[in-house]
Amino acid sequence: MGASRKLQGEIDRVLKKVQEGVDVFDSIWNKVYDTDNANQKEKFEADLKKEIKKLQRYRDQIKTWIPV
Secondary structure (H helix, E strand, O other), X not given: OHHHHHHHHHHHHHHHHHHHHHHHHHHHXXXXXXXXXXXXXXXXXXXXXXXXXXXXXXXHHHHHHOOO
């Protein structure tokens, strides 16, 4: 019983981080298309790549919880 409660807590934490990551991604996405400055755009695009990598790590972690 304790193990399933611990797993559920971990799942809840990761899902919360995923939602926060999606919110950050959306914010950066809007900044990319709102700026005309090429240097700013490149910086924001690099930030998008970092956020995508974070979200992909969370995806891989979530995949481990799915029974086959």
